[in-house]
Amino acid sequence: xxxxxxxxxxxxxxxxxxxxxxxxxxxxxxxxxxxxxxxxxxxxxxxxxxxxxxxxxxxxxxxxxxxxxxxxxxxxxxxxxxxxxxxxxxxxxxxxxxxxxxxxxxxxxxxxxxxxxxxxxxxxxxxxxxxxxxxxxxxxxxxxxxxxxxx
Amino acid sequence: xxxxxxxxxxxxxxxxxxxxxxxxxxxxxxxxxxxxxxxxxxxxxxxxxxxxxxxxxxxxxxxxxxxxxxxxxxxxxxxxxxxxxxxxxxxxxxxxxxxxxxxxxxxxxxxxxxxxxxxxxxxxxxxxxxxxxxxxxxxxxxxxxxxxxxxxxxxxxxxxxxxxxxxxxxxxxxxxxxxxxxxxxxxxxxxxxxxxxxxxxxxxxxxxxxxxxxxxxxxxxxxxxxxxxxxxxxxxxxxxxxxxxxxxxxxxxxxxxxxxxxxxxxxxxxxxxxxxxxxxxxxxxxxxxxxxxxxxxxxxxxxxxxxxxxxxxxxxxxxxxxxxxxxxxxxxxxxxxxxxxxxxxxxxxxxxxxxxxxxxxxxxxxxxxxxxxxxxxxxxxxxxxxxxxxxxxxxxxxxxxxxxxxxxxxxxxxxxxxxxxxxxxxxxxxxxxxxxxxxxxxxxxxxxxxxxxxxxxxxxxxxxxxxxxxxxxxxxxxxxxxxxxxxxx
Numbered sequence: 001x002x003x004x005x006x007x008x009x010x011x012x013x014x015x016x017x018x019x020x021x022x023x024x025x026x027x028x029x030x031x032x033x034x035x036x037x038x039x040x041x042x043x044x045x046x047x048x049x050x051x052x053x054x055x056x057x058x059x060x061x062x063x064x065x066x067x068x069x070x071x072x073x074x075x076x077x078x079x080x081x082x083x084x085x086x087x088x089x090x091x092x093x094x095x096x097x098x099x100x101x102x103x104x105x106x107x108x109x110x111x112x113x114x115x116x117x118x119x120x121x122x123x124x125x126x127x128x129x130x131x132x133x134x135x136x137x138x139x140x141x142x143x144x145x146x147x148x149x150x151x
Numbered sequence: 152x153x154x155x156x157x158x159x160x161x162x163x164x165x166x167x168x169x170x171x172x173x174x175x176x177x178x179x180x181x182x183x184x185x186x187x188x189x190x191x192x193x194x195x196x197x198x199x200x201x202x203x204x205x206x207x208x209x210x211x212x213x214x215x216x217x218x219x220x221x222x223x224x225x226x227x228x229x230x231x232x233x234x235x236x237x238x239x240x241x242x243x244x245x246x247x248x249x250x251x252x253x254x255x256x257x258x259x260x261x262x263x264x265x266x267x268x269x270x271x272x273x274x275x276x277x278x279x280x281x282x283x284x285x286x287x288x289x290x291x292x293x294x295x296x297x298x299x300x301x302x303x304x305x306x307x308x309x310x311x312x313x314x315x316x317x318x319x320x321x322x323x324x325x326x327x328x329x330x331x332x333x334x335x336x337x338x339x340x341x342x343x344x345x346x347x348x349x350x351x352x353x354x355x356x357x358x359x360x361x362x363x364x365x366x367x368x369x370x371x372x373x374x375x376x377x378x379x380x381x382x383x384x385x386x387x388x389x390x391x392x393x394x395x396x397x398x399x400x401x402x403x404x405x406x407x408x409x410x411x412x413x414x415x416x417x418x419x420x421x422x423x424x425x426x427x428x429x430x431x432x433x434x435x436x437x438x439x440x441x442x443x444x445x446x447x448x449x450x451x452x453x454x455x456x457x458x459x460x461x462x463x464x465x466x467x468x469x470x471x472x473x474x475x476x477x478x479x480x481x482x483x484x485x486x487x488x489x490x491x492x493x494x495x496x497x498x499x500x501x502x503x504x505x506x507x508x509x510x511x512x513x514x515x516x517x518x519x520x521x522x523x524x525x526x527x528x529x530x531x532x533x534x535x536x537x538x539x540x541x542x543x544x545x546x547x548x549x550x551x552x553x554x555x556x557x558x559x560x561x562x563x564x565x566x567x568x569x570x571x572x573x574x575x576x577x578x579x580x581x582x583x584x585x586x587x588x589x590x591x592x593x594x595x596x597x598x599x600x601x602x603x604x605x606x607x608x609x610x611x612x613x614x615x616x617x618x619x620x621x622x623x624x625x626x627x628x629x630x631x632x633x634x635x636x637x638x639x640x
Binding site: 005011081093096097 | 420
C-alpha cells in the first residue's frame, strides 16, 4: 500500500489534538484511511442523548474525491436511508478538496439538527416528517432511545 | 644546453596553459547577442555581461557608422540607460537588442525608472494577486489586495528577491519553465518599441491594447494606426528562459495562474506551503501546489468533469465552486503528462461534438465524431463504415427501436437484422460491446452508457456537459412518481 499522504496524517493529528466537540473520529489500527466515528446527537433535536456510530473511509484519491461516510447505528432521519447512507451534497457533487474530515462530520452533525425532508433519501421517513412532524419526531426519539443509547 | 632547451619548453608549455585557461575563462563569460538596427541589418556581437549600455553603444556605433550618442538601445519595451549593466537585463544567449538612430537630438525627458530594464521594474507582488479576472471590481478592492501583499512582502523582503517570476509552457523544452516577458509593436511586430507605461498586472500583459507605446521601427506607419489616430500598442509575449533563444518566433505560452507563493498560502489539498503554486482565478486565494493541481486535473479528467466553456474551451473551475472561476488559459493542462494530455484533447473533442448535437460512433475502437442533420436517423460512420440508428445506437433498422433489457444474456436482443458490421468485429470488441450492453443503460438524454454500482434508482448523468437526472427503472427523466414507486428498486 502506498505511503499515507501528509494531508491525512495532518488531519488525523489535528482530530486527535483538537477534537470537534461532540464528535470523535479514530483511525482504525490496521487501516489509517478507515475511521471509527461517534457523533453525539445534538441538543434540542430528537437525537439528543444518542451516540451514533459511523464509518468514514478516505478513498485512494482523497482529497480529490470525497470521503465515504455511512451511519452504522440505525437512525430515523429523512436524509439517511435504512442502510445508513447519507444524502449530503458535500459528499457528492459539492465536494471540494478544501473540505476536511472535520468539516464533513460537522455537516453531518448539523444535518441531525436540521433534517431536510424536501431532499430525502428515506422516502417513508420524509413523507411522515412532512405530513405529521410530531409523530416523526416521536419515532426519531424512540429509535434514538432504542438503538443509540446504552450500548 | 639540454637543460636550457628543457626550461625553454617548460616556459612555453606554462604560457600556453595560461593562455588556454584565460581563454577558457573568457569564453565562459561571453554573451553572444544580436543587435537589430532600424536599417534592417542584424549584427552579431560577443559581449561581457559586465558591459554597460554605453559600451554596447560604442561597439555598435563603430560597426554601423554612427556616433554612440545618436543611438538608443531598446530591449523588452524599454530604452536602456547608459549606466545599465547587461547582467541586470535578464538577457539570455542569442537575445536580440534593438539599436535605433535618434533622428533629432532632442534630450529625452524620461524618468529614471523608464531607463531601467522592464524586469527590474516589475515586482512579483503586482502579478501575484488575483486581480486578473476581477475587472468589474472597484479599484479600491484591487488596491487592497496589493496592499496586503505588500505588507507581507515587507517581512520577507530581506530574504526574497523581488525579481519577477513568470511561468510559461515552453513548446521547445516541452515543459513548465520560467519565462521572460518581452514586448513588441502590436501593429508591425517589431521589437524596436518602447512602452509609455509599465504593465501593472496580468490584464495589461494578457489582454490586447492595454499599454500604448512608440514604435521605432516604422514610426511613420505605426504612429497613428491606419489613420484612426490611434497610437500603436504594446504586444506582450513570453520567451522560455531556459533554452537559448531560437529567434524572434521562439515563444512560450504564459501560464499566468502559476505563481510564486509570496503570500505563503497553504495548498488546499495537501496543506503544504510550497514555493510555486497554482492560484485559481477566484477572489478567495484558493491555491494548490503544482502536484495537487496535476492530481486534481487527472481526477476530474478521469471522471469526465471538465466543462466545455464557450470561450475558453475544455476547462475546470475552482474546486470550491467559486463563481466565474474557470481557467482561461487551457495550456495550464499541459502540466498533465503526455498520455493524459492526449486524453484531455480526445475528451475535449468528444465533448465538443456532443455539445454541437453531434454523435460519437458507438462501434468499439472507433468513436468517430459525426455531425448529422437532426432529422436523419440513419447515421453512417465515415471512419469504420458502421451504419447505426440515431436513437438506440444499434445497427440501423426500420421501425421502432427495441428496448434492450438490462439483464439479457449476450447479444440476444439486437434490434437489427441489417447490422452487417457487427459480426465483422473481432472477438475482443465483441466482448466489450457485449459487456457494455449488459452492464449499462444509456443516459436517456445523451446516450452515455452508464453503469449503476449501487445506491438508489435516481441517476445523474456522469458527463459534466449533460448531468441529466434520470430513472434507472423507467429510463426517462427522474420524477416524484419514480421516487414514490421504486426509488430503491
